[in-house]
Amino acid sequence: MKIIFLLSAILLIWWILKTLRRNRMTDAEPRIRNMLPCDYCGLHVPEDEAVQHQGRSYCCREHAERNQP
Ligand SMILES: [Zn+2]
Incomplete structure (x- = not known):
């Protein structure tokens, strides 16, 4: 019966460490x-x-300028 208590104590410590x-x-x-x-x-x-640029987003300044109408 003592071994079961010991095993559950080890499991509990292991679980706490894992969570941390x-x-x-x-x-x-x-x-x-x-x-x-x-x-x-x-x-x-x-x-x-x-x-x-003008409410739109671009990957770079060049694309912002190229997308002008
Ligand atoms: Zn782009």
């Missing part, structure tokens, strides 16, 4: 950034790297 490690890994992961498609070529670029 997983939480730490989640914190280290980079945040998923919002992706915007280029209005000219359709390439998806992160929102903070996209070129905003």
